Amino acid sequence: MHRIKFTIITLFPEALRPYLNSSMLFKAQERGIISIEYSNLRDFGLGPHKSVDDTPYGGGDGMLLRCEPVFEAIESIKSIHPDAEVILPTPVGQTWSQHLVKQFSGVDFHNPDSPFVTKHYIILCPHYEGYDERIMQIVDYPISLGDYVLTGGELPALIIIDSITRLLPGVLGGTTSAAIESFSEGDNLEYPQYTKPAEFRGMNVPEVLLSGNHGKIAEWRREQSQLRTAARASHSKGCSE
Numbered sequence: 001m002h003r004i005k006f007t008i009i010t011l012f013p014e015a016l017r018p019y020l021n022s023s024m025l026f027k028a029q030e031r032g033i034i035s036i037e038y039s040n041l042r043d044f045g046l047g048p049h050k051s052v053d054d055t056p057y058g059g060g061d062g063m064l065l066r067c068e069p070v071f072e073a074i075e076s077i078k079s080i081h082p083d084a085e086v087i088l089p090t091p092v093g094q095t096w097s098q099h100l101v102k103q104f105s106g107v108d109f110h111n112p113d114s115p116f117v118t119k120h121y122i123i124l125c126p127h128y129e130g131y132d133e134r135i136m137q138i139v140d141y142p143i144s145l146g147d148y149v150l151t152g153g154e155l156p157a158l159i160i161i162d163s164i165t166r167l168l169p170g171v172l173g174g175t176t177s178a179a180i181e182s183f184s185e186g187d188n189l190e191y192p193q194y195t196k197p198a199e200f201r202g203m204n205v206p207e208v209l210l211s212g213n214h215g216k217i218a219e220w221r222r223e224q225s226q227l228r229t230a231a232r233a234s235h236s237k238g239c240s241e
Helices: 013-020 023-030 067-078 098-105 133-138 154-165 214-240
Strands: 002-010 034-040 085-095 117-124 141-144
Touching: 002 013, 002 067, 002 154, 013 023, 013 034, 013 154, 023 034, 023 154, 034 067, 034 154, 067 117, 067 133, 085 133, 085 154, 098 154, 117 154
Parallel strands: 002 034, 002 117, 085 117, 085 141
Antiparallel strands: none
């Protein structure tokens, strides 16, 4: 079994718990595949008001996370778990992709009998206008979810945890569920899928899927995957022009 521990440093743990304690993520915790802990950044705040932010040097709008509470929060975790690696959701980070998700999961999809793997990720959820740049000195993985800005790091933290967890053995239903889906091989999109009924409001399931001919079905799925991937690339190119 691959066991991954996530420790989330956040000002708003109550915003994370409902999602992380639901559905497959809840089951993954019950089965001991992952564990999730919360560290409230406010506990490391400064002064009687437990301040964690201040105005930027040089002027400008908004507030920045200060170094001291962030360093103390991370160091308190690393004092117990020195091998934990720090993830920071930030626009300047490497774009999160399925290729990266696989690396972070530690799962060897070419060798399902690979040895037991344990990992520990600390996810720092920034807030306000940003963070003191010196915080980057204790970050192992700056990660960007895309070319847009959110109000905080909680949503990126959920996406990172969800995308990693679903790849771990014992989380999804089928043994090949994660191996054949979209982006499992490069940029390829998964083929269209259908379930019962075979006909619904004049829309029919493709005949090949009802044929029982597994060779033809596999060929159809490859073709549909290629068509979808090409259509997506063409659409993306049109949007960028």
